[in-house]
Amino acid sequence: MHLTRRSFLRTSFGAAPLAVFGATHLTRLAFAADSAAAAGRDLLVSIFLRGGCDGLNFVAPADDPHYLAARPPEMRIQEKGDHAGLPLANGFAGADWRIHKEAAPLHELYTHGDLAIIHACGLANPSRSHFDAQDMMERGIADQKNLGLDTGWLSRVLAAIPAPGLLPGVAPAGTLPVSMLGTDRACGIADLRDFAYWGNPDERSVLHSLQSLASPLAAPSNRALALIEAIQKRLPRDKDGNVPKYQPGKGVHYPEHDFSEALQTVARLAKLDVGLQVAAVDYGDWDTHTGQEYRFAEQVRNLAGPLAAFYRDLSDRPQRVTIVVMSEFGRRLKANESGGTDHGHGNIMLVLGKGIRGGRLHGAWPGLANDQLDQHADLAITTDYRQVLAETLEKRLQCSASQIFPDWSAQGRLGIA
Amino acid sequence: MSAPADSIALRRALDRVTYGASPALVEEAQRLGWTDWIDQQLAPDDSQDAELDHRLRAFKLLIDYEIDPSADGKAMMMKGGKPHVKEMRPLKYLDRPVEQVFPICRDDKMPYGEKERPMHELILATILRAAFSRWQVRERVVGFWHDHFNIDAEKDDTILVSIPSFDREAIRRHALGNFRQLLEAVARSTAMLYYLDGVESRASPANENFARELFELHTLGARHYFNHLYTKWRDVPGALDGQPTGYIDQDVYEAARCFTGWTVENGDEDDGGIKRPLTGKFLVHDAWHDPYQKRVLGTEFDSQRPALEDGLRVLDLVAAHPATARFIAEKLCRRFLADSPPESLIAKAQETFTTQRDAPDQIARTLRTIFLAPEFVDAPKSKLKRPLEYLASLVRCGGIEFTPTMDVNWALESMGQRLFRWHTPAGHPDTAAYWTGGTFLLRRWNFARTVAFDDDWKKITGCRYLSLTPPDCRTTGAVLDYWHQRLTGEAVPDTVRDALLKTLSRDGGKDPAEEFRGGDRERTERLSSCCALIAASPAFQLR
Numbered sequence: 028m029h030l031t032r033r034s035f036l037r038t039s040f041g042a043a044p045l046a047v048f049g050a051t052h053l054t055r056l057a058f059a060a061d062s063a064a065a066a067g068r069d070l071l072v073s074i075f076l077r078g079g080c081d082g083l084n085f086v087a088p089a090d091d092p093h094y095l096a097a098r099p100p101e102m103r104i105q106e107k108g109d110h111a112g113l114p115l116a117n118g119f120a121g122a123d124w125r126i127h128k129e130a131a132p133l134h135e136l137y138t139h140g141d142l143a144i145i146h147a148c149g150l151a152n153p154s155r156s157h158f159d160a161q162d163m164m165e166r167g168i169a170d171q172k173n174l175g176l177d178t179g180w181l182s183r184v185l186a187a188i189p190a191p192g193l194l195p196g197v198a199p200a201g202t203l204p205v206s207m208l209g210t211d212r213a214c215g216i217a218d219l220r221d222f223a224y225w226g227n228p229d230e231r232s233v234l235h236s237l238q239s240l241a242s243p244l245a246a247p248s249n250r251a252l253a254l255i256e257a258i259q260k261r262l263p264r265d266k267d268g269n270v271p272k273y274q275p276g277k278g279v280h281y282p283e284h285d286f287s288e289a290l291q292t293v294a295r296l297a298k299l300d301v302g303l304q305v306a307a308v309d310y311g312d313w314d315t316h317t318g319q320e321y322r323f324a325e326q327v328r329n330l331a332g333p334l335a336a337f338y339r340d341l342s343d344r345p346q347r348v349t350i351v352v353m354s355e356f357g358r359r360l361k362a363n364e365s366g367g368t369d370h371g372h373g374n375i376m377l378v379l380g381k382g383i384r385g386g387r388l389h390g391a392w393p394g395l396a397n398d399q400l401d402q403h404a405d406l407a408i409t410t411d412y413r414q415v416l417a418e419t420l421e422k423r424l425q426c427s428a429s430q431i432f433p434d435w436s437a438q439g440r441l442g443i444a
Numbered sequence: 445m446s447a448p449a450d451s452i453a454l455r456r457a458l459d460r461v462t463y464g465a466s467p468a469l470v471e472e473a474q475r476l477g478w479t480d481w482i483d484q485q486l487a488p489d490d491s492q493d494a495e496l497d498h499r500l501r502a503f504k505l506l507i508d509y510e511i512d513p514s515a516d517g518k519a520m521m522m523k524g525g526k527p528h529v530k531e532m533r534p535l536k537y538l539d540r541p542v543e544q545v546f547p548i549c550r551d552d553k554m555p556y557g558e559k560e561r562p563m564h565e566l567i568l569a570t571i572l573r574a575a576f577s578r579w580q581v582r583e584r585v586v587g588f589w590h591d592h593f594n595i596d597a598e599k600d601d602t603i604l605v606s607i608p609s610f611d612r613e614a615i616r617r618h619a620l621g622n623f624r625q626l627l628e629a630v631a632r633s634t635a636m637l638y639y640l641d642g643v644e645s646r647a648s649p650a651n652e653n654f655a656r657e658l659f660e661l662h663t664l665g666a667r668h669y670f671n672h673l674y675t676k677w678r679d680v681p682g683a684l685d686g687q688p689t690g691y692i693d694q695d696v697y698e699a700a701r702c703f704t705g706w707t708v709e710n711g712d713e714d715d716g717g718i719k720r721p722l723t724g725k726f727l728v729h730d731a732w733h734d735p736y737q738k739r740v741l742g743t744e745f746d747s748q749r750p751a752l753e754d755g756l757r758v759l760d761l762v763a764a765h766p767a768t769a770r771f772i773a774e775k776l777c778r779r780f781l782a783d784s785p786p787e788s789l790i791a792k793a794q795e796t797f798t799t800q801r802d803a804p805d806q807i808a809r810t811l812r813t814i815f816l817a818p819e820f821v822d823a824p825k826s827k828l829k830r831p832l833e834y835l836a837s838l839v840r841c842g843g844i845e846f847t848p849t850m851d852v853n854w855a856l857e858s859m860g861q862r863l864f865r866w867h868t869p870a871g872h873p874d875t876a877a878y879w880t881g882g883t884f885l886l887r888r889w890n891f892a893r894t895v896a897f898d899d900d901w902k903k904i905t906g907c908r909y910l911s912l913t914p915p916d917c918r919t920t921g922a923v924l925d926y927w928h929q930r931l932t933g934e935a936v937p938d939t940v941r942d943a944l945l946k947t948l949s950r951d952g953g954k955d956p957a958e959e960f961r962g963g964d965r966e967r968t969e970r971l972s973s974c975c976a977l978i979a980a981s982p983a984f985q986l987r
Binding site: 077078152153154155156157158159170171198200201202203207208214215216217218221222223224225226229230232233234236237238239240242243244245247248251255311312314316317359361362363364365366367369370402 | 884
């Protein structure tokens with residue numbers, strides 16, 4: 028189906044009127060999470076690794092001769108020794124597939140069957156620009172001509188599914204990412220403990236009146252004001268009236284890291300029953316042009332530990348959780364001369380959830396010989412990133428992907444969800 | 445050429461090009477007239493900025509960190525059982541040449557709390573200048589270039605210590621000057637060489653980080669990145685005439701090769717065991733240069749040319765490219781006027797930028813074109829102030845006493861602005877959506893209260909709303925009118941007048957004729973509450 032931008036926006040938003048936050052929603056809240064679970068709609072958590080995560084240093088055919096030739100040992104996954112990667116069952120045929128050793132918590136989830144890895148996938152557009160590539164993926168497109176599309180893919184998901192709750196979408200940050208551009212069903216919440224207005228009730232009512240003036244501030248201000256009041260009411264208080272630090276589920280330990288903090292904000296909101304259905308979480312600093320050996324290991328460690336903790340933390344809730352992990356592009360097969368890798372193309376994506384067809388590599392492996400590479404330099408893309416998202420949306424959120432991604436139609440089914 | 449039609453329009457135009465139109469600044473601009481005032485601002489004379497000079501000289505920065513017990517330190521205090529440095533020190537690093545500062549980043553005995561001092565000094569000086577410099581337009585332009593040529597000083601210790609010289613020698617020296625010269629000063633700067641990894645780029649393969657951002661972020665812009673349209677350089681329209689309309693990855697790869705060998709005297713040992721000096725100065729290391737022929741933007745580069753020449757030729761090509769004029773013009777209009785500036789204004793700015801390409805004051809002339817255009821002076825308020833603009837304009841328009849500490853920097857960060865510490869090379873977004881997507885927005889509302897009410901902040905900001913209120917403002921209506929006009933440059937909108945009046949009234953009344961009464965403390969409290977709310981309103985948040 029080919030859609031113009033105008034008709035696309037009409038179809039995606041025409042049917043569902045935009046949510047208006049307010050008191051009327053409070054009454055429906057209590058049922059929101061349960062009804063979403065009953066309707067088979069998971070909590071979708073979309074994690075964006077910003078900067079271009081080096082998928083070839085994350086999950087790779089450790090014994091591939093082209094791989095061995097292109098990189099010094101410290102920038103690839105090794106077969107043996109102290110830095111050997113962890114072996115992956117059900118890899119693509121003909122190679123010893125391994126995952127970075129710092130990803131041990133993810134390896135465990137893979138072995139358990141909850142984590143699916145899709146390789147050689149990504150944004151088929153040849154852009155090697157971080158900002159363009161992120162922009163396209165967050166808008167759910169693959170073509171510069173659609174960069175004017177004024178909604179993110181998660182905004183369109185929020186418009187397409189019933190979202191009666193107080194806070195259907197959240198980004199645990201000071202603001203919303205592009206993937207949540209143009210929706211009034213989501214809000215950026217950096218820290219639940221300071222998501223408050225410090226004025227007294229009289230001042231708050233004056234603030235309300237001031238934001239009624241026509242301005243670019245009106246809509247976001249009114250959304251925030253309504254949310255603040257409702258969320259503050261639901262947060263637990265200690266005897267001094269302060270909101271205590273989040274206590275994760277029994278036996279769950281989040282490692283200390285900013286990414287971990289962000290995930291805990293999402294977990295806390297999920298447990299507050301505010302009708303959360305979509306969360307967008309950023310994890311930056313993957314742009315390893317230099318110093319990759321140490322930087323990448325640390326990045327992977329701080330992804331894997333917190334992600335596994337988060338997954339366990341929400342594992343016994345009625346509403347199932349599905350987590351997708353993506354990055355704007357992979358990195359060049361051949362290392363540069365300054366201890367790093369430059370912008371590449373194909374990459375991995377991860378999908379994590381109970382009932383996901385995990386424990387295997389999905390997709391088609393294009394190979395790493397020179398004539399198998401994209402532009403003779405980078406891992407080729409055999410799976411469009413939207414194929415992964417589409418299968419996830421359809422099976423886990425009961426949401427038709429044709430409403431979400433313009434100019435795109437399903438390709439060969441991966442069968443991940 | 446166009447000037448604001450009346451005093452309200454003049455005030456609006458002043459707020460648009462400064463960190464806030466204080467009463468004194470409004471008076472100065474009224475005296476000179478818009479055009480002359482702009483011309484004076486675009487040719488700043490540093491010897492004529494007495495108040496700022498005084499404040500910078502008198503300023504002391506709190507140095508506060510724990511010491512690793514194994515290292516020796518001076519001025520130790522015991523705090524919580526741990527050795528501690530805690531003292532106030534004057535600004536030291538802002539004017540020092542890089543060679544006097546750079547060595548501390550390689551001094552293993554130097555605590556991190558000392559290594560980050562040059563960056564802290566720059567952050568606080570930047571906040572002071574925003575609030576108090578006479579040359580307000582330049583300060584705003586400097587802020588623009590720091591985002592355009594963004595650097596995260598916390599990426600590496602080498603940048604923490606060299607960021608003041610980047611600010612001084614690259615950005616401030618050329619902020620109103622010639623773009624090609626600005627670009628070269630940036631490309632040769634220690635801080636940028638480290639931030640975008642040029643310092644380590646050698647043949648072969650070259651490190652592409654700087655070259656890519658040079659095209660995409662510093663000059664031609666992503667809209668002229670045609671990699672999705674063409675895979676060969678010769679296919680880009682105009683390339684065969686040496687005038688391609690845009691760039692592709694092949695240009696990035698080739699430009700990266702041109703810059704191999706542009707590095708820093710950082711004390712490292714090169715091949716053959718020769719140690720570089722430890723000065724932090726720009727170094728051309730030809731042994732690292734990729735010497736073979738190259739082609740950038742359809743222009744041939746001969747083989748075996750020196751690294752400096754190859755790199756400078758790339759800068760010539762990108763600085764002169766028409767896409768660069770368009771990109772810079774549009775970004776300037778977006779920053780100073782509106783998120784979606786009118787095409788006609790961008791076109792005028794682009795025209796001046798292009799025709800004045802060789803002028804030593806190319807950027808000032810471009811800004812003059814923008815500031816004197818009717819599209820600029822007649823437009824209504826629509827641009828959201830960035831946090832530093834918001835803070836400084838509250839200080840300037842509210843007559844607030846202000847002695848910044850690093851707490852001010854954390855406050856700016858909590859609202860989304862990370863001075864000299866934005867991670868990615870694109871710099872802060874320049875549209876309202878970024879600042880209003882959630883927590884950042886509500887922290888702005890709280891911030892206006894913090895400066896007036898918070899006990900810790902009373903050491904940083906002294907609000908004098910009551911003592912600055914003219915004695916003839918005796919009623920709540922008169923007080924409200926005065927402060928709304930003073931802070932926002934506009935009369936109180938009818939629809940919110942009653943709500944704001946209630947904050948000044950002793951018993952929540954909305955009669956503007958009610959006497960503004962009560963003791964000093966009580967009136968200060970109510971007036972602070974009212975001003976904090978005005979500051980949170982669109983009339984003050986937008987410019």
